[in-house]
Every structure is written in structure tokens, then in C-alpha cells.
Amino acid sequence: MRRRPGMSARLKLTLSYAAVVLVSGLLLLAAVGLYLLRYVPDVQIPYIDFRVPNRSDLIRAFVPVASVVMVVLLALGLGGGWLLAGRMLAPLERIGDAARLAAQGSLSHRIALPGPRDEFRDLADVFDSMLEQLEAHVAEQQRFAANASHELRTPLAISQTLLEVARDDPERDVDALIARLQEVNARAIDLTEALLLLSRADRRAFTREIVDLSLLAEGAVEALVPLADRRGVAVEVGGAPAPVLGSSTLLPQLVTNLVLNAIVHNLPSGGAVAVRTHSMPHAVALVVENTGELLPAHRVATLVEPFQRGAERTRSDDHAGAGLGLAIVDRITQAHGGTLVLTPRTDGGLIVTVWLPHPYPVEPSA
Incomplete structure (x- = not known):
């Protein structure tokens, strides 16, 4: 079953940063309301020269400003979160690009992530080391396959030559031909068994x-x-x-x-x-x-x-x-x-x- 595409990691981090900023602002405003405004009485305080604002006056003046501040904080949280998430995820994008190239068969590419050593740098270095080992292993396997095909071709070519000569020479010693074919066949079997044993040792399945x-x-x-x-x-x-x-x-x-x-x-x-x-x-x-x-x-x-x-x-x-x-x-x-x-x-x-x-x-x- 094909999975539906979800939110990207960058978008998730952005929303998380914005939520943290927004919740922090709300908590700060709540603290102001609970611990400061409650000490201001909600009655008219008589003064001769000027009118002292009460709690309701402060709330009416504070709420519009607080709303504007929350909108600004939300915008800063989204914008700053998007930028920070992009910077934080940039190493992962480089690692992902290298993984895609490796999946396509290109093992020579290296991430070579610059900057101070951190979790992303360690991950990139481990990935580069893995690519290096894979490249060496694949090259070795390719050499081995080429050598193995050459070695296996030799006894088969000898057998074919012996049979062709025997077909063209009816007077050829049949017993000598059988002995020679048996010797060539035995060496081919030995080589095949050695290849299987080598493959088993490589798998470490024992x-x-x-x-x-x-x-x-x-x-x-x-x-x-x-x-x-x-x-x-x-x-x-x-x-x-x-x-x-x-x-x-x-x-x-x-x-x-x-x-x-x-x-x-x-x-x-x-x-x-x-x-x-x-x-x-x-x-x-x-x-x-x-x-x-x-x-x-x-x-x-x-x-x-x-x-x-x-x-x-x-x-x-x-x-x-x-x-x-x-x-x-x-x-x-x-x-x-x-x-x-x-x-x-x-x-x-x-x-x-x-x-x-x-x-x-x-x-x-x-």
C-alpha cells in the first residue's frame, strides 16, 4: 500500500519552534495577568488632579498590544523556525543526496561535511567510511568475479578443445582422453567448491x-x-x-x-x-x-x-x-x-x- 506524503521534517520543526515561541509568550502574558493585575483594584480610585486607571482600564489597554505582540511572535517563530530548521537539516540533505547517489551505484561520492564535530558531522563521517568500505568491497568483488570467470573458463575451454580434437581424430586414445577430461573436471569442481567456501566465509553465516x-x-x-x-x-x-x-x-x-x-x-x-x-x-x-x-x-x-x-x-x-x-x-x-x-x-x-x-x-x- 502506497503511503500518502506527510509533512516534511523542516515544516514539523518550524511549527514546533513557532509553537514554543507562542506558548512562551502566552505564559508570559498569563504571568503578568495573574501576578500583577490582580493587585490592581477594579474600582474607581478617586484622585483630585487625575484619574488613576483600575484593573479594567489596564486590561482594555493591554489586550490589543498583547495581541499584536503575539502575532509578531508567531511570525518570528514561523520565519525564524523555517530558517533555523533549514540550517539544521542541511547536513541531512547532503547525507540524503549521497545516499541517493549510492543507491544509483555511485559509491565514489563523499559528503565531507565541514564544520565543528557534532552529531551530524559524526553521522556524515560514518557514512563516508561506509561508502569507502563499500566501494573497496565492490571493486574487490568485481575483480574476484572477473578472475573467477577467467579461471572457470579455462577448464571448460580445455575440455572443449579435447573433445574437438577427439572428434577430428578417430584414432585418438579414448582412455587418455577420459583421464585428461576427468583431471580437468576435477580441477573445475575444486575451484567451484573453493569459491563456495570463500563466499560462505564472507557471509559469516556459521x-x-x-x-x-x-x-x-x-x-x-x-x-x-x-x-x-x-x-x-x-x-x-x-x-x-x-x-x-x-x-x-x-x-x-x-x-x-x-x-x-x-x-x-x-x-x-x-x-x-x-x-x-x-x-x-x-x-x-x-x-x-x-x-x-x-x-x-x-x-x-x-x-x-x-x-x-x-x-x-x-x-x-x-x-x-x-x-x-x-x-x-x-x-x-x-x-x-x-x-x-x-x-x-x-x-x-x-x-x-x-x-x-x-x-x-x-x-x-x-
Whole structure:
């Protein structure tokens, strides 16, 4: 049902200001009438040289003047209220204009409200901050969508090429074609599942419960030991219990991604991975350190972006990945109120530290 348009906020404020002025004037006149005129007798006071006005005389002289004063006060209340309301609501109009532009898709506009800090200035600053975050988030999502479409197009294009070649070459090995198609299809499925997991972490729609990162680390290492052995990577795990309040589905994925990346992005032979957990009074930490190639700082800063791979790998790699490992780790960490820190090792490799809030923080003693 469509609502009928009502009075504007400016008109409401104007009427409110005028009503306050009018009521104040009436109260003042009432005070004069009650506390002053009642002491003047309403009888003729005899004097020889001049006539002393009584109460009725004063009322007859006072009422017309009071009426004119009330009209003037009403006009001043309406006019002044309209001007004051306009000045007071001007910041809201600027915020409303910015909101309309944002609704139309323009997120680059900023209010930048001048003047001293007050409630309107705080509201405008919060709105500008929200627009800035929305603009950054939309830009990131657009980059992500473009990268995702490119990554998903690749296995589909490979499958189409393989099928076209097989159609034009009746003598082609069918078993090899099926194996290759199965490999391409498996990678497409892995990429799709990674995208869904990343979207779930962004929504933060999960049930929270107590999860021990040290147990997750031991489980991830145990599951990935065969891969590490094939690659000649020694994996070490240890540390203190590290309980956190989070998702029992997303946190194991976080740990598994970190250990898998550390194994895959390592030296060709003789590599090492160390997985440790720490518990602090207010936070817990998961540290995954691996050997590998030298990583410059500018390259490390891009590793958490979607589809950024830490090293060049051939398509024959059995864990080529989709370039979403650290991106998923970063999103899961943020969804749990934590921080992801990447530090390059001086002799090659990477140290990845995940800081998460402790579910039972210890207050410092006085």
C-alpha cells in the first residue's frame, strides 16, 4: 500500500519552534495577568488632579498590544523556525543526496561535511567510511568475479578443445582422453567448491563452538603426510592447546589450506614445514613456516588476493590449486575476528601466522 506524503521534517520543526515561541509568550502574558493585575483594584480610585486607571482600564489597554505582540511572535517563530530548521537539516540533505547517489551505484561520492564535530558531522563521517568500505568491497568483488570467470573458463575451454580434437581424430586414445577430461573436471569442481567456501566465509553465516587449533593442526598434518613424503618435505607439528570460538567446518579448512600451501610451495627436495600453536592471555596463534624460494615483500603482500599463486607450477602438478588457498584463509580469519600475518623468511620461504581471539581472555591482575 502506497503511503500518502506527510509533512516534511523542516515544516514539523518550524511549527514546533513557532509553537514554543507562542506558548512562551502566552505564559508570559498569563504571568503578568495573574501576578500583577490582580493587585490592581477594579474600582474607581478617586484622585483630585487625575484619574488613576483600575484593573479594567489596564486590561482594555493591554489586550490589543498583547495581541499584536503575539502575532509578531508567531511570525518570528514561523520565519525564524523555517530558517533555523533549514540550517539544521542541511547536513541531512547532503547525507540524503549521497545516499541517493549510492543507491544509483555511485559509491565514489563523499559528503565531507565541514564544520565543528557534532552529531551530524559524526553521522556524515560514518557514512563516508561506509561508502569507502563499500566501494573497496565492490571493486574487490568485481575483480574476484572477473578472475573467477577467467579461471572457470579455462577448464571448460580445455575440455572443449579435447573433445574437438577427439572428434577430428578417430584414432585418438579414448582412455587418455577420459583421464585428461576427468583431471580437468576435477580441477573445475575444486575451484567451484573453493569459491563456495570463500563466499560462505564472507557471509559469516556459521555456528560457533569451541575448537582446538592444535588438534586441527595435528589432523591436517596427518592427512597430508603422504603428499609431503612424495615431495620430500619434512613436516613437524607441535605446540600448546589453542582453543578458539569458531566454525568446526571453516577452521579445519583454514588449517588444511595453510599446511597444504606450505607443502606444495616448497623446495623441489629437502624442504621442511613447521606447524606450531601458541596460546596467549587474549589470543591464540597458529604459525605455519616453510622453506622455499625467496619472496620479496611486494609479492608477499599480494598472496592473499584471490587467484594469486605463490609460485609458477606446471599443469602436471597434482596439487596445482586454484589460487584461493590463502584468500580463503584470510577471509576465514577475518570472519572469526582475527588477523593474518605473512612474513617472508630471510633464507627463503614464508611464515604465516593466524591470530584469533581467545575464547576465555585472562584479565591482567591489578
